[in-house]
Amino acid sequence: VANRGEIALRVMRTCRELGIATVAVYSDIDRTAPHVRAADEAYPIGPAPAMASYLRIEPLVAIAKRTGCDAIHPGYGFLSENADFADAVAGAGLAFVGPPGRVQRALGEKTSARRLAAEAGVPVAEGTMQPLRDEAEARAVAERVGYPVLLKPAGGGGGKGMRVVRSAAELGPAWRAATGEATSAFGAPALLLERLIEHARHVEVQLLADAHGSVVWLGERDCSIQRRHQKLIEETPGPGVDESLRGALGAAAVKVASAAGYVNAGTAEFLVAPDGTFVFLEMNTRLQVEHPVTELVTGLDLVALQLRIATGEPLPFGQDGVTRRGAAIELRITAEDPFAGFLPQGGRIDLVREPSGPGIRMDSGLAAPLTVPTEYDPLLAKLIAWGPDRPTAIARARRAVRETIVAGVPTSLPFHSFVLREPDFAAGRYDTDYVSTHWSPPTRPDVREGAAVAAALAGIARLRSRPRPIVADASPWSRSAREDMLR
Amino acid sequence: MRYAVRAGDRDLAIEVTPEGRFLVGDRVLAAQVVETVPGRIWSVVIDGAAHEVAFVGADRVWIDGDEITLDIADERAVAAGRAGGRAASARQEIRAPMPGLLKRVHVIEGATVNGGDALVTLEAMKMENELRAAHAGTVAQIAVAEGTKVEGGALLIVIRSE
Numbered sequence: 001v002a003n004r005g006e007i008a009l010r011v012m013r014t015c016r017e018l019g020i021a022t023v024a025v026y027s028d029i030d031r032t033a034p035h036v037r038a039a040d041e042a043y044p045i046g047p048a049p050a051m052a053s054y055l056r057i058e059p060l061v062a063i064a065k066r067t068g069c070d071a072i073h074p075g076y077g078f079l080s081e082n083a084d085f086a087d088a089v090a091g092a093g094l095a096f097v098g099p100p101g102r103v104q105r106a107l108g109e110k111t112s113a114r115r116l117a118a119e120a121g122v123p124v125a126e127g128t129m130q131p132l133r134d135e136a137e138a139r140a141v142a143e144r145v146g147y148p149v150l151l152k153p154a155g156g157g158g159g160k161g162m163r164v165v166r167s168a169a170e171l172g173p174a175w176r177a178a179t180g181e182a183t184s185a186f187g188a189p190a191l192l193l194e195r196l197i198e199h200a201r202h203v204e205v206q207l208l209a210d211a212h213g214s215v216v217w218l219g220e221r222d223c224s225i226q227r228r229h230q231k232l233i234e235e236t237p238g239p240g241v242d243e244s245l246r247g248a249l250g251a252a253a254v255k256v257a258s259a260a261g262y263v264n265a266g267t268a269e270f271l272v273a274p275d276g277t278f279v280f281l282e283m284n285t286r287l288q289v290e291h292p293v294t295e296l297v298t299g300l301d302l303v304a305l306q307l308r309i310a311t312g313e314p315l316p317f318g319q320d321g322v323t324r325r326g327a328a329i330e331l332r333i334t335a336e337d338p339f340a341g342f343l344p345q346g347g348r349i350d351l352v353r354e355p356s357g358p359g360i361r362m363d364s365g366l367a368a369p370l371t372v373p374t375e376y377d378p379l380l381a382k383l384i385a386w387g388p389d390r391p392t393a394i395a396r397a398r399r400a401v402r403e404t405i406v407a408g409v410p411t412s413l414p415f416h417s418f419v420l421r422e423p424d425f426a427a428g429r430y431d432t433d434y435v436s437t438h439w440s441p442p443t444r445p446d447v448r449e450g451a452a453v454a455a456a457l458a459g460i461a462r463l464r465s466r467p468r469p470i471v472a473d474a475s476p477w478s479r480s481a482r483e484d485m486l487r
Numbered sequence: 488m489r490y491a492v493r494a495g496d497r498d499l500a501i502e503v504t505p506e507g508r509f510l511v512g513d514r515v516l517a518a519q520v521v522e523t524v525p526g527r528i529w530s531v532v533i534d535g536a537a538h539e540v541a542f543v544g545a546d547r548v549w550i551d552g553d554e555i556t557l558d559i560a561d562e563r564a565v566a567a568g569r570a571g572g573r574a575a576s577a578r579q580e581i582r583a584p585m586p587g588l589l590k591r592v593h594v595i596e597g598a599t600v601n602g603g604d605a606l607v608t609l610e611a612m613k614m615e616n617e618l619r620a621a622h623a624g625t626v627a628q629i630a631v632a633e634g635t636k637v638e639g640g641a642l643l644i645v646i647r648s649e
Contacts, residue, residue: 160614181614228614337584343616346585346639351527351541374585374611374639402552407527407543414554441603444495445553452494453511454538455550456501458529459559460490461520462542464503 001025001039002060002085003075006365006381007289008035011073014303023067025060027053029375034367041067048375054078057085061092071095071310073303077377080286081108095310099263099285106260107283110154111192113256117280120259122252125150125271125279127194135175138193142171145195151175153182154190159229161185164196197279199431200271202226203238204284205253206294208305209262210315217250218294219324224432225419227342232412232435233419234290235329236297238272239390239428245276256283265291265306274431289379292363293328296386327390329397331416333366333406335378338415339442346374347409355400359386359393372409380411390428394420415439489562494548495555578627581618581644583637587611592633594644598626606644609637624648 001008001015001022012022012035024039029048036042043063046053055078064072072089074080080098087101098104107113111131114124126145131154132138142149142165151174152162161181163174175191183189206218222238223231241249253268260283267288269281291302309315336342352368364381372380383400387393398420404413419425422438430438447455492499502510509516518533524541531538541549548557583589591608594600605617606626628645631637 177615339621340584340619341617343584343618344611351524351543353541405528405541405543405549407541407549410544410547417553444555447495447550447553447555449497450533450536451538451550451553452497452555453499453501453516454531454533454536455494455540455548455555455557456490456492456499456559457509457516457518457520457533458531458540459492459494459542459548459557460501460503461522461529462526463559463561464488465522466526 001035001073001075002054003073003078003080004030004033004035004054004365004376005379006363007075007077007287009038009365010363011075011303012038014301014307018304018307020307023063023069025054025063027375029371029373033370034365043067048373050078050375054376057082057088060085061088061094064089064094065092069094071097071307073097073306074286076286076289081284083108097264097306097310098287099266103260103262104285107262107285108155109190110152110282113260113282114192114280116259117252117256120255122255122280123278125194125197125281128192131190131192135172138175138191139168139171141193142168145193148196148198149193150196151178151191151193153178153186153188154192155182155186155188159226162229197271197273199274199433200224201238201240201431202231202269202281203241203249203272203278204267204269204288205249206288206291206302207253207257207262207266207268208302208309208315209257209264209266210309211263211312212314213258214315214318215254215257215262216315216317216319216322217253218298218300218322220246220249221288221290221293223290224430225425225434226432227435231290232332232334232415233330234293235327235390235393236293237324237327237390239430240272245272245278249278252278252280256280264309265302289332289382290330292361292382292384293330296328296361296384297324297326298322299325326386326388327393328384328386329390329393331383331397331401332379332412333364333381333383333404333416334412335372335380335409336412337410338412338439339410339444342412342415344374344378345409346372348372349380349406349408351405351407353403353405354381355383355403357396357400357403359396360384360400361386366406368408380406383416391426394426414444415442417445418443489565491560491565493556493558495557577648579621579624579646579648580642581606581620581646583609583611583639583641583643584616584618585609585611585639587616587637589631589633589635589637589643590615592629592631592644594626594629596626596629600624600626600646606646609643618643620646622646622648 015022021040024042025045026036079085083101083104086096089096148166163178165174179189201224209215221236223234225233267284270278272278349370352366361384385397489502509518521530529540588610590610600620602622624646627647630642
């Protein structure tokens, strides 16, 4: 398992159920991380920075070979969408749990994916079908399709480096910033430009494709609640998706996958405009962070199916065999401060209380104590709630958030607590602007007086049980004497 | 011992008598305060109403599933013009949450800022992050110049508020 954190644990859980032994790899700061403890074997892979550890293809493949692995699961992030890695794994005679390198190349570069989708008859946003040469070309395309436009790295994913450009005056600075971020994040400055669809929902379709040409879609996920173009909350079914739109999105996703010769689990991302029209954005050629919501409504284990597909087995069901029941919602618990622009936070977690109970699934990489490194993605855990309908799923999520305690680093939990009680979210009225329209400025909850008094009494009790020294080197004796004197 | 407490948006005057009874204002509370996870979680029952309190950060408290800020000043601090407890909130230190490059400083010393105003842009984790003021105040110090590489925790800006 060429990954860390909650996704490594997720993969190892299914492997354990299937009787498949697992090998973990870890960087120097991850020696005691939960994924190392969960694996059957674990080997060091290098220093903390990802470039020196989890992104090093050769040692990863070498460890897999040496330990007798049959397959490598890349998780998400890191090398999961690296075509050279997929090729290196296959070249070493191991199964890569994901699409082969040629498919990743065709879909990984965004303009190439856009061309492929357009040729398959799937709508794409108006814009460039080749990477832009320079700012002048970007300016010409923007004039043609009309502002506002979206400037984004052609090579990357995960929303990094994207810039909204609302007027010609903003294009120059945006071009320079996006080029810089694309270079530092993906090692390639190439950008593309497309017309911005305002007030759109981000809706994606989960796919499974086997090596025998069979492709099925498992339903959609609405992932519109994002910060910095990165998802915070995902749910299925999408509140704005009716049966006919669902069918159209599913058919479009299958068209793109079939045209690309897709194999394994993948996700086709779309933007849905307020009028119900949609455009294809890109294909994620890996297991998504948010795959559990689809698992909860379909009853499928996507990792188990990925493993079957990777060993060449045909899909055990066709499109008619896919059923969905109820609603599921996922909350990403990240080490980010929602009161400071979701700024990632490193630190030490010294207390964790995870939720449980009916309809709750916690895919977690949390532990206490746990040092949260700043070297990697700030995702700590995913709280997923299922219910027979959306209001029940939301009520369960709200109840589960109330049960959850993470102490030591700021997390996104206060944001989730807010959203789950917010009327527009409850009504399913939201789009990709939600965070800027509803969490700006961020608000703390207004608690009842009884709760405020309880917090105050506990705080006072804590102060009194652990008095701070009055001078730094005060002995406990003089401190308690002084406390008594002051009472 | 008397305490001036700010819990979320509420100001509370609380007294703990030598017998260990709690007074809020002039009201005596039948309160039981029991530590359930050492140093971190307390169970508080006030007149039969059960609450749970967890200390999740320096000034952040989890109370029955909600996160609020909590600031407690005892009578020594109150007497000293709240030099103790509240002084921390009068002086905001903006520190780098992680190692990075200080790309831009958006303010100058002496400038008045509002809560939420962008103060600096820190490039870290391959992203540009804006650090903002938590409360209104005056920029008292800019500790690091633009273009400097900073360590996690490095002091960047000090803001004073009334």
